[in-house]
Amino acid sequence: MTDLPGRRPPPTPDKAPTFRERLENLRHLGRLVAQIWRTSRSMTSASIGLRLIASLQPVAVLYAAKLIVDEVVRLTGVQPPGPGFLDWWQSGELNHVFLLLALEFALVLANDLIARATGLVDSILSELHSNQVSVELMAHAARLDLMHFESAEYQDRLERARRQAAGRNALLSQMFGQAQDMITVVTLAGGLFFYAPWLVLLLPLSFVPAIWGETRFNTLAYFMSRWRTPERRELEYIRYIGASAETAKELKLFGLGDFLIARFKQLAQTIYVENRSLSTQRAVWGALFSSISSLTYYGAYAFIVWRTVTGDFSIGDLAFLSGSFLRLNGLFQKILLGFTAIAGQSMYLDDLFSFFEIEPTILSPVSPKPFPQPIRRGISFENVGFRYPDTEGWAIRHLSFTLMAGETLALVGENGAGKTTIVKLLTRLYDPGEGRITVDGIDLKDFAVGDIHAHIGVIFQDFIRYSLSARENIGVGRIEDQDDMARIGDAAERSLADAVIAKLPEGYDQQLGRLFKKGRDLSGGEWQKVAIARAYMRDADLIILDEPTAALDAKAESEVFSRFKSLASGKTAVIISHRFSTVRMADRILVLENGAILESGSHEELLGLRGRYAELFELQAAGYR
Numbered sequence: 001m002t003d004l005p006g007r008r009p010p011p012t013p014d015k016a017p018t019f020r021e022r023l024e025n026l027r028h029l030g031r032l033v034a035q036i037w038r039t040s041r042s043m044t045s046a047s048i049g050l051r052l053i054a055s056l057q058p059v060a061v062l063y064a065a066k067l068i069v070d071e072v073v074r075l076t077g078v079q080p081p082g083p084g085f086l087d088w089w090q091s092g093e094l095n096h097v098f099l100l101l102a103l104e105f106a107l108v109l110a111n112d113l114i115a116r117a118t119g120l121v122d123s124i125l126s127e128l129h130s131n132q133v134s135v136e137l138m139a140h141a142a143r144l145d146l147m148h149f150e151s152a153e154y155q156d157r158l159e160r161a162r163r164q165a166a167g168r169n170a171l172l173s174q175m176f177g178q179a180q181d182m183i184t185v186v187t188l189a190g191g192l193f194f195y196a197p198w199l200v201l202l203l204p205l206s207f208v209p210a211i212w213g214e215t216r217f218n219t220l221a222y223f224m225s226r227w228r229t230p231e232r233r234e235l236e237y238i239r240y241i242g243a244s245a246e247t248a249k250e251l252k253l254f255g256l257g258d259f260l261i262a263r264f265k266q267l268a269q270t271i272y273v274e275n276r277s278l279s280t281q282r283a284v285w286g287a288l289f290s291s292i293s294s295l296t297y298y299g300a301y302a303f304i305v306w307r308t309v310t311g312d313f314s315i316g317d318l319a320f321l322s323g324s325f326l327r328l329n330g331l332f333q334k335i336l337l338g339f340t341a342i343a344g345q346s347m348y349l350d351d352l353f354s355f356f357e358i359e360p361t362i363l364s365p366v367s368p369k370p371f372p373q374p375i376r377r378g379i380s381f382e383n384v385g386f387r388y389p390d391t392e393g394w395a396i397r398h399l400s401f402t403l404m405a406g407e408t409l410a411l412v413g414e415n416g417a418g419k420t421t422i423v424k425l426l427t428r429l430y431d432p433g434e435g436r437i438t439v440d441g442i443d444l445k446d447f448a449v450g451d452i453h454a455h456i457g458v459i460f461q462d463f464i465r466y467s468l469s470a471r472e473n474i475g476v477g478r479i480e481d482q483d484d485m486a487r488i489g490d491a492a493e494r495s496l497a498d499a500v501i502a503k504l505p506e507g508y509d510q511q512l513g514r515l516f517k518k519g520r521d522l523s524g525g526e527w528q529k530v531a532i533a534r535a536y537m538r539d540a541d542l543i544i545l546d547e548p549t550a551a552l553d554a555k556a557e558s559e560v561f562s563r564f565k566s567l568a569s570g571k572t573a574v575i576i577s578h579r580f581s582t583v584r585m586a587d588r589i590l591v592l593e594n595g596a597i598l599e600s601g602s603h604e605e606l607l608g609l610r611g612r613y614a615e616l617f618e619l620q621a622a623g624y625r
């Protein structure tokens with residue numbers, strides 16, 4: 001399957017990425033820094049500035065310590081000015097060493113303050129950045145096609161990207177900390193090189209094996225996490241249905257608790273076993289490599305001690321060199337491990353940034369035509385065919401019909417006949433694979449997508465029950481008018497939701513849904529009336545109700561539809577319903593089967609045909625007799 005835009009070949013489980021591929025992932029760091037910079041220039045500058053100062057501190061402290069030791073050694077050789085501290089103090093011999101002590105103290109104190117300030121700046125910046133990424137993620141997701149949300153592969157990618165949005169905060173400090181450590185290393189290595197150049201050459205021996213191990217295990221961990229995204233999503237899903245208000249009723253009645261727990265355990269076990277094996281390998285190799293590193297350090301230490309004994313180095317030099325070597329060894333390891341960790345993290349960044357690379361395909365033309373208002377002639381499907389991505393069969397094919405302006409058209413057909421697909425194409429949530437759809441003779445693709453949506457009021461069968469106030473639940477139908485109480489009240493009155501809201505203790509301000517404490521749940525039919533009000537919020541010429549009335553009782557549905565019919569007079573409307581009492585009110589009925597039109601006509605005409613419609617109608621009527 002290669003027809004989904006933005007699709008990348010999935011990683012193959014048995015092939016780890018090449019060094020080059022890993023290096024390529026580092027380019028994401030540039031994007032990350034740009035994103036951090038966008039988040040807050042002042043905070044980013046502050047973090048970098050503070051680290052720059054802190055990076056020079058270690059070499060300064062070590063050098064001060066060396067001077068102190070040398071001065072102490074010198075003082076042990078001078079003639080004591082007297083037996084007590086006061087004698088020493090008054091002689092002025094201690095001035096230099098105390099000055100050095102004060103200097104070292106000041107350096108250490110400053111370092112502590114700078115480290116705290118850096119921590120503070122980083123934590124603020126991290127939170128701001130995490131919010132920024134979430135906002136950019138939501139903004140990008142809003143641009144994507146419905147197709148992306150209905151595809152499992154894209155959902156995996158969205159899920160991975162979403163996790164990265166919250167999980168990459170440590171990377172920021174790590175990256176800046178890395179730069180800081182590198183400057184420190186350069187200063188320390190400079191000192192070491194000055195005294196004993198070849199000691200610097202010994203350093204790589206201590207860290208290279210450790211780096212190799214870390215890189216390998218980071219990569220393996222990333223790929224394991226990547227291959228397991230579908231399973232993890234399934235785990236999340238099971239966790240969700242296992243403990244949520246929506247599913248509680250059915251779970252209890254069907255006694256599904258144990259079934260879900262068993263399924264969860266089985267999935268979790270697979271992931272656990274893999275993780276455990278990786279962690280064990282990492283620990284064993286890690287221990288070995290760190291022993292090699294200690295061995296190198298003590299080799300170098302022994303050499304410095306020997307040179308001091310022979311008088312080549314002073315005691316102060318010994319302190320400085322062994323301190324430098326120890327710090328350098330630690331820092332080198334930290335930097336290189338940091339690099340591999342950053343390289344590892346940048347693989348995860350690929351998940352985030354590759355999500356941003358997915359481009360929507362349902363686009364507005366460069367110079368869109370205005371959507372006809374009112375629609376004068378009608379909407380035509382001209383030999384339309386459509387196949388969902390990743391599926392073999394056509395959902396609809398060779399479909400031609402015209403929805404006349406001002407006409408109420410009902411779509412009927414068995415489950416899966418293609419009714420909802422027609423609505424998705426009509427609202428340009430998808431583009432047809434074959435043929436075209438026109439409004440007053442103009443191709444739907446020639447209008448701006450937003451303009452199409454602004455002129456169509458549509459409520460789907462799986463409309464959303466927003467855990468917001470009743471007012472907002474209706475206001476979202478036309479978000480720019482969410483504060484227009486007159487309009488909201490009017491829409492509620494048309495959909496018969498006003499009577500539902502009147503019964504709520506807090507009326508329009510009542511929080512709906514069970515998610516929050518003050519929320520009040522509605523019955524299925526009551527929710528539907530509220531949802532239908534959303535469609536009435538728009539001055540839409542075309543109103544589409546895709547079976548949103550299934551939960552209404554027969555009387556309520558009949559009421560809602562007769563009202564709809566009277567309000568929709570002069571407006572073009574499409575209704576989808578399995579209830580013939582509703583369908584018969586339509587001016588014309590299309591009977592669909594397997595994505596094609598089987599019969600078309602008014603209720604009476606279709607009954608007269610004695611075809612499928614008449615058969616289905618009889619079947620339903622018999623149910624009531």
Ligand SMILES: Nc1ncnc2c1ncn2[C@@H]1O[C@H](COP(=O)(O)OP(=O)(O)OP(=O)(O)O)[C@@H](O)[C@H]1O
Pocket residue numbers: 150388389391395413414415416417418419420421422
């Ligand atoms: N997102 C999707 N991905 C793949 N196939 C889909 C998708 N949505 C629908 N289909 C398939 O397309 C065909 C038409 O589905 P559609 O939802 O249009 O039927 P419908 O007539 O609205 O059915 P119902 O009465 O059950 O709502 C069905 O075979 C269905 O399985």
